[in-house]
Amino acid sequence: MQRMNGHKEERDISTTINDVLTRGVGELIDPKDSFKEKLLAKAQGTYSKDIIIKFGVDVTRPDIHLGHAVVLRKLRQFQDLGCKIVFLIGDFTTLIGDPTGKSKVRPEIDQKEIEKNVRTYLDQVDKVLLVNRDPNGDIIDGPRFTWMRNSDWFYGVTDISVEGAGAITIENERKEKFPVPSSSFLAKAVLYENTRMQKSFLKHSTTYGVSFVNLLSILRHISFAQLIERDMFQDRIKGGEPLFVHEMLYPIIQGADSNVMADIYGSCDLEIGGTDQVFNMLMGRRVMEIAQKEPQAVMGMKLLVGLDGKDKMSKSLDNYISLLDSPEEMYGKVMSIPDQAMVEYFELATYTTKEEIERLLGGVTSGATNPRDAKMALARQIVEIYHGRKEAETAEKQFIQTFQEKRVPEDVRVLRAKLGTPLSEILVGGGIIPSKSEFRRLVDARAIKVGGTDALKDPYQKFSATMTLKIGKHEFLRIEAL
C-alpha cells in the first residue's frame, strides 16, 4: 500500500515539476536536465543544499506590472517547490547609465532615486512571493527569499564619500564611540542604506570583491564576435546606431553577478527573466564556466503583451497593468485588451488550466461564448489573484454598472476646491489634466461631461456646487466645496 502511495506522489511531483518548467516558458536551457533533477531530489528530500534561483531586478522603473508578475508568479511556484529566491538588484548597473537617456544625472542624486525605487519595488513583492519581514516591514533574509544588490561588490571603497568629516561612528559594548574612516568597508556598509548589507556578504566581503583584475581575467575568455552576435547589437550596427562598450559589457557584468552569488550562497542554480534576457543570462553560464563553477540553468519566460496587444508590456510605453492598480482599474484595463491577446493573458497571467482555457476559447471561436464574457472571466480572475475574490466581484459589478449601464460609479476620486475657482485650475492643479491648454482642447472636443451626461461647454466655468465630472472615457471625479 505504502509503496503504491509513494509511487503516486512521485508521479504527481514529477507532473507538477514538468508543468512548472513548461507553462509560460519561452526557453529553458538546462542541459542534461541537471536542474530538473535537483528539483526532483529536493521534493523527495534527498537534496540537502538550497536551490538558489536568481532574478535580476531593474530598478529604473519600480512599479511591478503584470508582465513582471509573469516571472514573479513562476518564482512563487519554485518557492512552493522548496527553492530559495534571490533578487539581484541591479543598482550598480543602473547607475552606470542607460546611454539612450540624454540627461546626465549626477550619481548622488541617482543613488537616492535608486534607493527609493528599491523600496517601492520590494514593498510590492509579497503580493506574489513568500517573504519574511521584520517589525519595521523590512525584508529579512529568509529560507525562501532574500535580496542583494550588485553595488555591494562592484563599488570599491574608494568610491565612497562621506557627508561631513567623522559623520560615521560605531559604538562598542561600553558605549564608546569611534569615528569610522570613510574609506573603510564598514563605512561603506553604513552608508549604503544605513543599511542592510547582507550579513553573509559582510563576513566574506574581501573574498568576493569583483576587482578589475578579476573582471579582466573573465573578459580574456570572451571574444568580441561572441558578444556582438546578439540580435540587438547586430540591429544597431546595421542601423548605423552607436553601440557603446559598456553596453557590451552589461551581459558580462550580469554574469559576474551570478558568479558572486554562487560564491555567497554556494550555488546559483537557475536564473529567470523574460525571453529578452536569455542572451544575458546565457552569459552568466559562460562566466560561471570560466570561473569553473557549475553553470546556472536559464529560463526565459514568454513576454506578456501590453494593453495595445502589440508591444510587450512596459512602463515606458504606458501599456501596463500595475499590481498597485485598484481592482476597478485593473478590471477595466484587462477588458480593454484586444481579443487576440486573451489566450496569452490566460496562459501567462492566470492559474486557469490548459484544458479550461481551451474550452473557453473554443467556445469563443465557435460562437457559443461571447468574447466579452470570456474576457470578463479573465479580468475577474486576474483581479482576484491580486486583490481577492470579494474585490474582484465588486470590480466586476461596478464595471457593468459604469460601462454597460452607463451609470456614474459611487466612489470616485474627490477633489476639494474653493467656490468660484475656475474648473480648469482645479483639474490641472489636481493633476487630472496636464495643462490648461489640454483642458481647453478637451472642452472643445466635448470630452468633459457634467453629471456624466452633459458636455461642459464653457472653458471658463467656475466651480459653484458639488459636481461629478466624467473626463474622457474612464475618468470620473467629484468636486466638493472646501
Added chain:
RNA sequence: GCGUAGGUGGCGGAGUGGUCAAUCGCAACAGACUGUAAAUCUGUCGCCCUAUGGGCUACGAAGGUUCGAAUCCUUCCCUACGCACCA
C-alpha cells in the same frame, strides 16, 4: 589626428534667412460607432493668456552677424562611416 555625412517635437523624418510652434508618417489623446475589443471615420496633439487674436519657450551647447535665424558665421560637444596612426 584627418576627411565625409549628420544632431529638429515621444519616435521616424521634412524644412537650408522672414509666410516655422515647424509639412508628413507612427504613437498618443478626444469624439462617433461598439463589447471601455479590433477595424473604420472625424478632430486634437509646446506652454500661458476670457483668445478666429496676443505673449513666452523651443530645432545638440555657447557666442556672433542681421530689422529678422531651425536656417548664415565662430567655437565647443556628440554620432555614423572612411582614412591614417598602432599591430
